[in-house]
Amino acid sequence: MFNFFPIIFGIIFFLIIGVFVVVIVKGLTQWNKNNNSPVLTVEAKVVAKRADVSHHTHHNTDSTGMHHTSSSTTYYVTFQVESGDRMELHVPNSEYGMLVEGDEGRLTFQGTRFKGFERAY
Missing domain, CATH: 2.40.50.660 (OB fold (Dihydrolipoamide Acetyltransferase, E2P))
Known part of the structure; x- marks a missing residue:
């Protein structure tokens, strides 16, 4: 029988990491945009x-x-x-x-x- 737990766990793990990366990139992008704005x-x-x-x-x-x-x-x-x-x-x-x-x-x-x-x- 094929065990789905490792697959589901891996997908959820990478989704959470992906959300953190997106939030950090958006924050840094806005910070940089503000710094370069007059x-x-x-x-x-x-x-x-x-x-x-x-x-x-x-x-x-x-x-x-x-x-x-x-x-x-x-x-x-x-x-x-x-x-x-x-x-x-x-x-x-x-x-x-x-x-x-x-x-x-x-x-x-x-x-x-x-x-x-x-x-x-």
């Missing part, structure tokens, strides 16, 4: 804000057998530029809290990297 400053308006919360469970290997959970939040702001195009950028917590939908000013970015926003008063 730093631009344009007139823009804050049109939306959102926060993405991720929950994590950590298991302890000590004798208590307890685990704890933690969470992390990633902040995004959607800006609309003069041409009407919109872009969503990841922003640091300190900037996210200072921005309000409807704010207008000068957005500075490099590729997909948020560099700053100077509100027009």
Whole structure:
């Protein structure tokens, strides 16, 4: 009888490795593209804000057998530029809290990297 376990295991193993390679290559490609993009400053308006919360469970290997959970939040702001195009950028917590939908000013970015926003008063 032919044993399918080694074949299935090998396929799953290479699929998982393939996913990791694709994610790493995409990340490095975006990083390189951002580094080679010019730093631009344009007139823009804050049109939306959102926060993405991720929950994590950590298991302890000590004798208590307890685990704890933690969470992390990633902040995004959607800006609309003069041409009407919109872009969503990841922003640091300190900037996210200072921005309000409807704010207008000068957005500075490099590729997909948020560099700053100077509100027009």
